[in-house]
Amino acid sequence: MGKEEKKNITIADVAEALGVSKTTVSRAISGKGRIGQETRDRVLKYIEEHDYKPNVIAKGLAQSKTYNLCVVMPGDYDVVDLTFFQECLFGIQEIAGIMEYDILLSICKNNDISSLERIISNRKVDGVILMRTFVEDRQIEYLQEKKVPFVTIGSSNYTGVIQIDHNHKSACKELTSIILMKGMKRIALIGGDENHVVTQSRLRGFREAYEKMGEVIDPTMLFLNLDNHVVIDKIVEEVLERKAECILCMDDAVCSRVLKKLREKHVKVPKDIRVASFYNSSVLENNVPSITSLSFDAKELGMVACKTVLDVIEGAEVETRTLLPYEVVLKESTK
Amino acid sequence: MGKEEKKNITIADVAEALGVSKTTVSRAISGKGRIGQETRDRVLKYIEEHDYKPNVIAKGLAQSKTYNLCVVMPGDYDVVDLTFFQECLFGIQEIAGIMEYDILLSICKNNDISSLERIISNRKVDGVILMRTFVEDRQIEYLQEKKVPFVTIGSSNYTGVIQIDHNHKSACKELTSIILMKGMKRIALIGGDENHVVTQSRLRGFREAYEKMGEVIDPTMLFLNLDNHVVIDKIVEEVLERKAECILCMDDAVCSRVLKKLREKHVKVPKDIRVASFYNSSVLENNVPSITSLSFDAKELGMVACKTVLDVIEGAEVETRTLLPYEVVLKESTK
DNA sequence: CTGAAAGCGCTTACAG
């Protein structure tokens, strides 16, 4: 409509149009440095009217900043609880957006950090959020070595790591205690990769509950490091033979598979055996019966993590460890 | 260990160390412009040994490029099939990584494009991949107006849009035909937001199957635009009363809810009623009985979409519409 | 084949 293809308007254009220097325009926009109120208003008015948008890349180059955050998501297919990471991502993105930051995604499959390395050495981000931690964690080692600001979602044993987590230990302790108090002593604990820090925390909570109740764990009822579905199926068989009263699942993916196996064998929950999961996600949402589990606010976790890494980037002091609250949600499966 | 905190080494440092100009170093690295073989080798050797990494941001500023792609993910919680988008994202990331591009994530809730707008007006990306299309699509309109290179995953009716999609129409037509051929005429079609292009395609396939088989659709058996679980539950009741022989679900989230309701009412699949879904994802993976559905390769879709948008960015000619193949997977639920 | 210089669009000491 007569509109000509406009080149992007720059700070120089604004300066020229207003008969001031680029310095002045820059100051009016950033709010840094002394500048006359009237001058500032003129500049602000002009850029508003002409829809001027500063080039963030150029700004970044001058300031050695990118206004990007890297979020590292786990890329292992089956194990992952997608909903959790999704929700978390929403939280991160919400805060990041407010602070004018964007999210660069890195996908990490079993501790392979090549994608993260590329992003860091290309200087594409100002900080990193790790969505999952390993007991032995190459991402953490790499980031510490490179002195890149980062936080982890989930706990870590590495010293000096800023961590945002739910209180998994305490949550699992509580859920386990409740089950013990209901009189079920023969609990089978299934799932969980011991290389993940969260598994360690859950396990500790599980153990503490037994101690607190003066009960003793039957070590043959612990089934960790299950790497595939077939193994889970076999374990369910075994657990049934051993007359377990309750199956406690480390996460919902495992729980979902356990429930499938139980259905196939026509074992009724909760009549024949009780089931609970250390995690709640939409995977089990539509299950009949409804499944007792721990409830965590993943979005909140993401928001806090994002806020924290931004603080770190700006050099603020932050807590080394932030623990968010949880809920125990009792449902039909443990009635 | 005596190692001093090194500032990042730049192209100027390399040039000085080698006694050549920055121009020469730049050319050796980029491979553009004439340069002596011996000189190039010297430069390459030096940067290799000293672990020099070009600053992508600076390079981008000089070339008006970012080496970033924006991927727009749907942010509506319930409706979304996460696994699909996740897989797709993996595919995108895999190709992007190979081409030295990174992924900037934008989350779009019900056609709200503010996040995308920010990323575009901040010039943070060279191109965009839209993971879901709307019949009336503000993202598409915005990107076309701004002349930003982009492709859509899923089809679109806007002219000139580069689309990568599975052949949903044809897939749904085939699955519907099979069911009709099995002798089930009373099919209830459930779910699907008519604002999504994919719903339109599926519906068209459904209709064509009826036409092909010389059957007539009972319009009162179509239940679209279900926005919440309660509605689905009610519809299942209605469908049962109306003696439907098969429930066809537009996607797995809907199907999962339908199955839940059926279980609660102790209606057996496939004995009392058959069920199939126009989509396959891990949501239904552990269901007993296994569910007949259409199978699509989401990762492949992501890979092709990424490759295509990269081609568009580089000004290459690309197909306006690429349709990927599918599979019909018959399982127990329609036996 | 190689280099000096201008430019990408900002920021920020420094000087006035």
Place this chain on the structure above:
DNA sequence: CTGAAAGCGCTTACAG
């Protein structure tokens, strides 16, 4: 309070 100039780390006509 304001501006000229240098700088962020690259690329790329242009000239030789």
